[in-house]
Amino acid sequence: MQASPESREFRMTTTLLRTPASTTPAGVAAWRDLFLVAGATVVTFLVAGLLELSEGVGGFLKHFEAYQLDEVPLAVAVLVVGLAWSSWRRSRQAERELALRLEAQEGLSVQRAYFETLIRENLSASLITDDRGRITIANPELGHLFGLPAAESAPGRDLGSFYADAGQWRAHRAALERGERVEVPGLRVRREDGQEATVIARLVPGRNPQGAVEVHAFFTDVSALEATRAALARALEENRLLAQRGIELLEAERRHIARELHDEMGQWLNALKIDAVSFRDRDDLPGDARSVGQGMIELINHVYDVARELMRRLRPVALDELGLAAALQYCVDQWHRRQPALQCEFRADALPDSLGEAANITLYRLVQECLTNITKHSGARQVAIDLRCDRDRRVVEARVADDGRGIDEAGNRQGLGLVGLRERIEMLGGRFRVDSTPGEGTVVLATLPLTATESAA
Ligand SMILES: Nc1ncnc2c1ncn2[C@@H]1O[C@H](COP(=O)(O)OP(=O)(O)OP(=O)(O)O)[C@@H](O)[C@H]1O
Numbered sequence: 211m212q213a214s215p216e217s218r219e220f221r222m223t224t225t226l227l228r229t230p231a232s233t234t235p236a237g238v239a240a241w242r243d244l245f246l247v248a249g250a251t252v253v254t255f256l257v258a259g260l261l262e263l264s265e266g267v268g269g270f271l272k273h274f275e276a277y278q279l280d281e282v283p284l285a286v287a288v289l290v291v292g293l294a295w296s297s298w299r300r301s302r303q304a305e306r307e308l309a310l311r312l313e314a315q316e317g318l319s320v321q322r323a324y325f326e327t328l329i330r331e332n333l334s335a336s337l338i339t340d341d342r343g344r345i346t347i348a349n350p351e352l353g354h355l356f357g358l359p360a361a362e363s364a365p366g367r368d369l370g371s372f373y374a375d376a377g378q379w380r381a382h383r384a385a386l387e388r389g390e391r392v393e394v395p396g397l398r399v400r401r402e403d404g405q406e407a408t409v410i411a412r413l414v415p416g417r418n419p420q421g422a423v424e425v426h427a428f429f430t431d432v433s434a435l436e437a438t439r440a441a442l443a444r445a446l447e448e449n450r451l452l453a454q455r456g457i458e459l460l461e462a463e464r465r466h467i468a469r470e471l472h473d474e475m476g477q478w479l480n481a482l483k484i485d486a487v488s489f490r491d492r493d494d495l496p497g498d499a500r501s502v503g504q505g506m507i508e509l510i511n512h513v514y515d516v517a518r519e520l521m522r523r524l525r526p527v528a529l530d531e532l533g534l535a536a537a538l539q540y541c542v543d544q545w546h547r548r549q550p551a552l553q554c555e556f557r558a559d560a561l562p563d564s565l566g567e568a569a570n571i572t573l574y575r576l577v578q579e580c581l582t583n584i585t586k587h588s589g590a591r592q593v594a595i596d597l598r599c600d601r602d603r604r605v606v607e608a609r610v611a612d613d614g615r616g617i618d619e620a621g622n623r624q625g626l627g628l629v630g631l632r633e634r635i636e637m638l639g640g641r642f643r644v645d646s647t648p649g650e651g652t653v654v655l656a657t658l659p660l661t662a663t664e665s666a667a
């Protein structure tokens with residue numbers, strides 16, 4: 211930073227104040243004065259002795275005895291001693307005041323040095339402009355930010371010339387003239403080489419010591435941060451697309467396997483069962499052989515049940531046939547049959563039929579995963595599942611709450627259930643939240659925008 215004229219003036223003032231103290235010490239001056247006074251006294255004594263001055267003056271004053279003038283010499287002697295004492299006191303006082311002033315000046319100059327360092331070494335560009343926006347003072351960082359050869363070349367330049375958008379500079383000047391501060395989180399500035407940078411900007415209207423209007427401006431370069439943020443946003447978006455594709459593929463694969471199970475395995479099991487029935491019902495076979503047939507029928511029935519349960523889990527057929535509310539009711543009932551000790555409440559109020567395939571399967575998987583988690587992790591006694599459509603806010607809300615032990619935040623999380631749910635919900639533009647209090651339970655809340663769900667239909 212350039213040394214301002216003020217700071218030069220300040221240093222000179224300090225020097226002047228200190229000079230007498232350092233070149234002619236006060237003690238020396240006092241001794242010199244004392245010698246002068248002593249010399250003058252001796253000379254006066256000698257001259258007065260020689261000329262018999264006191265006798266003369268005494269004789270003369272005797273004529274004015276009536277006016278007590280013969281007492282004057284004594285009074286004058288007291289006056290002289292009094293004046294000497296008073297001037298000695300004044301000089302001591304002046305010395306003390308001078309010492310205090312010097313101390314204050316010293317403190318000020320130390321502070322000034324601190325502030326100069328703070329501005330000079332600041333990682334933010336700092337500058338002052340006059341009332342027309344011309345830079346008067348700038349720190350070195352401004353030179354780096356605007357790509358100037360040195361901060362010294364900044365004074366005299368128009369701050370507006372570094373704005374990428376001239377209209378924005380005009381708006382900022384107007385606000386500053388109204389006495390308003392200007393704060394911009396992402397201001398585009400143009401460097402000397404024409405390249406643009408993004409800064410956080412703060413412009414503050416002010417006045418210099420002479421009362422003239424000026425602007426104090428501070429810019430922090432966040433271009434690198436912005437670039438990282440943009441790269442991160444791109445990576446997140448790619449990640450999201452990847453997750454979305456993964457979930458779509460998963461659903462498609464599940465649907466395919468369910469259909470294969472139904473079409474292929476179902477057919478073959480059916481054929482096998484027909485054969486087993488005819489085998490069991492043949493009168494020409496011995497009883498033992500027929501009971502083997504019966505055993506085969508039971509095994510086939512069992513395999514069929516297992517396959518049907520698999521098919522239901524892979525692809526909830528009821529979802530397509532009966533809609534979300536009925537499919538969920540069935541899913542919850544099935545789950546409750548396996549957890550009879552748990553109290554379970556299920557409500558699905560006024561869900562629109564037109565939620566759409568994507569929203570339907572997402573909400574179904576959400577409830578399915580939450581119920582599995584409750585069985586696996588919660589130790590809950592009560593569960594409440596609530597789905598409702600808020601037409602005013604144009605959202606569908608799904609809430610699954612339990613009164614179990616809550617999520618152990620410190621635990622080692624390896625599962626993908628909740629992460630997958632968040633992906634699914636956010637993929638549809640919704641919001642996903644898990645609230646959990648240790649010892650009190652867990653609430654999973656998903657909100658899907660109605661427009662998104664309808665358009666997905
Ligand atoms: N209702 C709940 N009550 C208590 N803890 C829960 C509950 N739901 C989830 N958790 C905790 O959160 C963790 C993460 O759950 P998440 O569903 O993501 O994974 P997971 O169930 O362990 O495995 P995955 O779902 O992949 O089979 C669980 O390991 C468990 O510690």
Ligand SMILES: [Mg+2]
Nearest residue numbers: 583625627628
């Ligand atoms: Mg899970």
